Amino acid sequence: MHHKHVMLSEKEGDRERYVYITDNIFNCCGHCQSVVFTMASYSFLRVAVSFIFIVTYAFANDTLYFPKDFLLGTATAAYQIEGGWNESGKGESVWDWWTHENPSLIRDGSNGDVACDSLHKYKEDVQLLSDLGVPKDIKPFVTLYHWDHPEIFERMGGWTNEMMVEWISDYARVVFKELGPKVKYFMSINEPNVLCGEGYGENVKAPGKNLGSPGVFLCMHNVLKAHAKIYHIYDKEFRKYQEGTIGIVLPCSGALPKNPNDTAAVNMHFQFNCGWIAHAIFSKTGDYPEIMKTHVAENSKLAGFSKSLLPELSSEWVQYIK
Ligand SMILES: *[C@@H]1O[C@H](CO)[C@@H](O)[C@H](O)[C@H]1NC(C)=O
Ligand SMILES: *[C@@H]1O[C@H](CO)[C@@H](O)[C@H](O)[C@H]1NC(C)=O
Numbered sequence: 001m002h003h004k005h006v007m008l009s010e011k012e013g014d015r016e017r018y019v020y021i022t023d024n025i026f027n028c029c030g031h032c033q034s035v036v037f038t039m040a041s042y043s044f045l046r047v048a049v050s051f052i053f054i055v056t057y058a059f060a061n062d063t064l065y066f067p068k069d070f071l072l073g074t075a076t077a078a079y080q081i082e083g084g085w086n087e088s089g090k091g092e093s094v095w096d097w098w099t100h101e102n103p104s105l106i107r108d109g110s111n112g113d114v115a116c117d118s119l120h121k122y123k124e125d126v127q128l129l130s131d132l133g134v135p136k137d138i139k140p141f142v143t144l145y146h147w148d149h150p151e152i153f154e155r156m157g158g159w160t161n162e163m164m165v166e167w168i169s170d171y172a173r174v175v176f177k178e179l180g181p182k183v184k185y186f187m188s189i190n191e192p193n194v195l196c197g198e199g200y201g202e203n204v205k206a207p208g209k210n211l212g213s214p215g216v217f218l219c220m221h222n223v224l225k226a227h228a229k230i231y232h233i234y235d236k237e238f239r240k241y242q243e244g245t246i247g248i249v250l251p252c253s254g255a256l257p258k259n260p261n262d263t264a265a266v267n268m269h270f271q272f273n274c275g276w277i278a279h280a281i282f283s284k285t286g287d288y289p290e291i292m293k294t295h296v297a298e299n300s301k302l303a304g305f306s307k308s309l310l311p312e313l314s315s316e317w318v319q320y321i322k
Pocket of ligand 2 (some may be wrong): 259260261
């Protein structure tokens with residue numbers, strides 16, 4: 001969509017860098033909904049700032065339209081473009097640690113130490129965006145957390161430690177206070193299922209804990225609580241003055257059954273993939289999807305566990321999260 005973005009102009013002086021940024025954006029677009037060109041640097045966590053622009057789309061055949069206020073954009077993450085990994089008072093993040101410790105896990109052995117160097121070149125990034133012919137009313141979308149928390153927190157358990165909920169809440173307040181006067185769209189946490197699955201269940205992304213299902217479920221349990229807390233902080237302490245909105249970034253995928261009658265499998269896939277988070281936040285009843293609770297409980301029993309590997313949300317948390 002909007003292929004203008006991939007047309008690389010030879011006029012750009014820093015072409016290599018430009019290609020890198022474009023690559024990163026397109027890498028990311030497969031599963032994020034928005035854009036990025038720059039990052040604000042914070043002394044301990046960094047904030048991905050996305051610039052979203054409005055495009056009103058009409059298909060030639062007059063059958064499909066995006067709604068008038070639909071926002072299309074592109075996005076990336078702080079670690080993907082920012083660089084300056086040990087500058088400006090920033091401590092080591094889980095991504096710094098993980099890529100330095102495990103260089104072989106990245107195909108070409110590269111890392112985000114410098115990346116697109118956007119920490120130093122963010123003004124040029126905005127200029128590049130403008131050169132691409134993006135309309136003037138670029139709207140920044142800020143994701144508070146795109147997977148890079150301080151390594152020191154990870155040593156204390158990271159997302160397997162419920163204290164993360166408090167730590168990230170303190171950080172969220174700082175971001176709302178500083179950026180909220182200008183930013184009207186916030187997102188709490190990026191793609192929790194990828195973070196928990198590949199970062200805690202496996203060793204595919206930082207922090208690479210490789211804990212299997214128990215780690216995955218525990219991570220999400222705390223991420224859901226953290227999202228809820230961040231949401232309520234914005235709602236109670238900032239929304240009235242800043243008049244923005246806050247959401248979460250969910251990559252939800254559907255499945256097509258081999259046998260079209262197999263709707264149960266389709267539903268199970270969707271509930272495990274998307275409902276795991278979305279049901280807890282957006283449904284009337286809240287909590288994990290029933291099918292997930294039942295299924296994980298049964299499988300945990302079969303595997304010889306005395307309790308389900310899916311932790312229980314107390315009714316207080318269910319109410320608070322939904
Ligand atoms: C930051 O890291 C780079 C290597 O990525 C190193 O060359 C440089 O000396 C470090 N700077 C500081 C201030 O430690
Ligand atoms: C799906 O169900 C319908 C109605 O029961 C049946 O006629 C059809 O053969 C089924 N299709 C497949 C691919 O099993």
